[in-house]
Amino acid sequence: QLYPDKIDISNCELEPIHIIGKSQSHGVILACSSQKMEITQCSENTLEVFSLPHEDLKGEPLSVLIGEEQETKLKNGFLKGEALLPEEIKIKGKSFLMLSHILEAQLLLDFEPLENQYDPVTFQRQLTRILNNLRSAGTVEGLCREAAALTWDFFDYHRIMVYRFDKEWNGEVVAEEKEEEAESWLGLRYPASDIPAQSRELFLKNRVRIIADVNDNPVPITPQLSPVTGQPLDLSESGLRGVSPIHIEYLQNMGVGASLTAAIVVNGKLWGLITCHHNSAKFLNYYQRESFRFLAQMFSNEIALRETNSFLEKTSISEEIREKLVVQINNKKPLLETLTSKVKFTDLVACGGGALFFNGELLLQGNTPSEAEVNSLIDVYLSKIKKGVFYTSKLSEDFPEAETYKKTASGILSIRISENNFIIWFRPEVLQTVEWGGNPEKKMSYNEEKQRLSPRKSFEKWSQLLTGTSREWENHDLNVVKALQENVRFVILEKQRNKIKNLN
Numbered sequence: 435q436l437y438p439d440k441i442d443i444s445n446c447e448l449e450p451i452h453i454i455g456k457s458q459s460h461g462v463i464l465a466c467s468s469q470k471m472e473i474t475q476c477s478e479n480t481l482e483v484f485s486l487p488h489e490d491l492k493g494e495p496l497s498v499l500i501g502e503e504q505e506t507k508l509k510n511g512f513l514k515g516e517a518l519l520p521e522e523i524k525i526k527g528k529s530f531l532m533l534s535h536i537l538e539a540q541l542l543l544d545f546e547p548l549e550n551q552y553d554p555v556t557f558q559r560q561l562t563r564i565l566n567n568l569r570s571a572g573t574v575e576g577l578c579r580e581a582a583a584l585t586w587d588f589f590d591y592h593r594i595m596v597y598r599f600d601k602e603w604n605g606e607v608v609a610e611e612k613e614e615e616a617e618s619w620l621g622l623r624y625p626a627s628d629i630p631a632q633s634r635e636l637f638l639k640n641r642v643r644i645i646a647d648v649n650d651n652p653v654p655i656t657p658q659l660s661p662v663t664g665q666p667l668d669l670s671e672s673g674l675r676g677v678s679p680i681h682i683e684y685l686q687n688m689g690v691g692a693s694l695t696a697a698i699v700v701n702g703k704l705w706g707l708i709t710c711h712h713n714s715a716k717f718l719n720y721y722q723r724e725s726f727r728f729l730a731q732m733f734s735n736e737i738a739l740r741e742t743n744s745f746l747e748k749t750s751i752s753e754e755i756r757e758k759l760v761v762q763i764n765n766k767k768p769l770l771e772t773l774t775s776k777v778k779f780t781d782l783v784a785c786g787g788g789a790l791f792f793n794g795e796l797l798l799q800g801n802t803p804s805e806a807e808v809n810s811l812i813d814v815y816l817s818k819i820k821k822g823v824f825y826t827s828k829l830s831e832d833f834p835e836a837e838t839y840k841k842t843a844s845g846i847l848s849i850r851i852s853e854n855n856f857i858i859w860f861r862p863e864v865l866q867t868v869e870w871g872g873n874p875e876k877k878m879s880y881n882e883e884k885q886r887l888s889p890r891k892s893f894e895k896w897s898q899l900l901t902g903t904s905r906e907w908e909n910h911d912l913n914v915v916k917a918l919q920e921n922v923r924f925v926i927l928e929k930q931r932n933k934i935k936n937l938n
């Protein structure tokens with residue numbers, strides 16, 4: 435079975451939301467064979483939307499619906515491999531926007547109502563404001579606030595949030611615009627399972643997602659399997675894709691009537707989302723969503739720019755220190771001494787202290803666990819890890835013995851020089867109170883009526899004191915210690931070569 439019967443929150447990540455087989459009811463999803471341009475599948479709401487029964491459409495040439503001229507245009511565009519542009523189409527006197535996507539031997543067509551016409555002047559003004567305001571926002575925080583403010587101004591939703599993911603895909607509201615009387619969710623965190631992996635994956639493909647009416651009944655697409663491919667229709671590109679029932683329930687529990695979300699993608703990775711909530715149903719047409727897409731794109735570019743600059747700045751500082759260390763270790767003295775003389779290995783990355791373990795000898799520098807504790811850490815834990823570089827900001831989670839010294843070493847970064855030789859950096863615990871939007875340990879409850887697990891009902895602020903966690907290791911930290919690892923390995927090899935030379 436392609437679409438499982440029973441989806442609940444214990445198997446969220448298995449829900450194949452891209453082949454959900456349903457359309458949101460404000461528009462029509464239709465598929466046709468690209469060979470014959472014949473309608474093969476459509477959502478069952480054509481009577482409500484077009485005043486034409488869906489039974490009468492299937493098997494008919496697409497021209498019956500959109501006219502000969504549009505059909506020819508579509509077919510030619512498809513044959514030439516050109517990008518298919520949105521077309522304004524009149525059906526029984528009503529205006530629609532037809533959005534076309536190519537799916538190998540089929541065309542996937544979205545028909546959306548077009549009530550307000552496209553206004554190029556408004557559109558242009560929005561683009562100019564987006565460019566100017568985002569470019570001049572200073573910090574990443576300022577940028578997030580500006581993106582929320584622009585979204586608020588342009589699209590009239592009741593709440594706007596910039597939502598940022600951490601390494602484990604939990605998210606935090608880092609900027610917010612809302613109505614005055616609504617409670618603030620700024621700073622609240624939400625667990626990764628609220629937005630499962632396949633949904634995050636889809637956001638990389640299709641950057642804007644509108645849910646026009648949370649209380650809508652999604653309309654089935656029939657037949658379920660495409661007569662062309664024998665497979666369900668891939669709705670990844672559709673702007674009308676029906677919404678997962680679990681997510682609907684989630685939004686209902688939150689009291690949301692409609693949502694609009696855009697992906698923030700930085701260097702190919704989902705960095706966060708701009709999410710808009712409305713208290714009642716709300717639809718934005720394609721042109722408005724294009725403005726939003728542009729806003730999210732510019733926002734993404736500006737984040738990437740700031741992250742790259744900050745990375746380069748930090749890298750150049752630590753590279754300078756590494757160069758000095760390399761001069762020292764090329765000295766004839768013993769390695770332990772050369773790594774702890776004028777410039778110390780602990781100067782290389784921000785840390786509380788560090789340890790050198792070479793040929794059975796241990797040297798501690800700065801704030802560290804005791805000798806016995808570090809020896810045990812290496813012996814019982816690190817020596818079993820086969821990676822050349824290992825790091826964690828929650829050591830005691832995987833190595834419970836570390837609980838006793840979490841104050842000095844909640845975080846460790848370790849490089850392996852050879853089989854039994856290590857350089858280790860320690861980061862102290864940073865106590866943090868984290869505010870969650872609802873207790874993350876009570877993500878679900880059993881729903882008698884639906885006979886399945888349901889998302890949590892309460893999103894009330896829930897505080898958690900985070901212990902045993904250090905500041906996270908960043909990419910520039912990892913890069914510079916990897917480079918040092920190469921340098922030290924090379925020096926050891928040279929020393930061994932010289933020894934052999936001298937023996938001969």
Ligand code: BLA
Nearest residue numbers: 442443446624627628629633643677678680681693695889
């Ligand atoms: C999707 N969940 C989402 C999305 C967001 C959130 C932003 C993107 C889709 C959208 O709304 O358009 C979560 N929304 C939030 C959070 C806030 C918010 C955290 O406003 C904070 C203020 N959701 C669950 C559980 C499951 C789940 C337990 O909580 C698992 C079954 C599923 N969430 C789920 C699915 C989607 C989703 C399947 C994709 C919905 C779709 O695209 O159809």
